[in-house]
Amino acid sequence: MNREITDKNLYLLLPSKVSLFVQLYIKEHGGSIIDAIRQFYHSNTYKALEKEHTKLWHYGSVALYEEFMDKK
Numbered sequence: 001m002n003r004e005i006t007d008k009n010l011y012l013l014l015p016s017k018v019s020l021f022v023q024l025y026i027k028e029h030g031g032s033i034i035d036a037i038r039q040f041y042h043s044n045t046y047k048a049l050e051k052e053h054t055k056l057w058h059y060g061s062v063a064l065y066e067e068f069m070d071k072k
Helices: 014-029 033-041 044-049 061-071
Strands: none
Touching (some): 014 033
């Protein structure tokens, strides 16, 4: 079984990363789940997260949140 993360299978990890980010975002800023998801999906942080070579998929939810806030 190949367990290497590549651009072809990285999408499998993203829903849980987004979910945890959204929970943090709402806790800090309020608002709806849908609005938080939209903001994240349209961010440069998410665009970088989608690319395996950036290694952002290694980040936990707090680090992703901080990355998002730094680039906002």
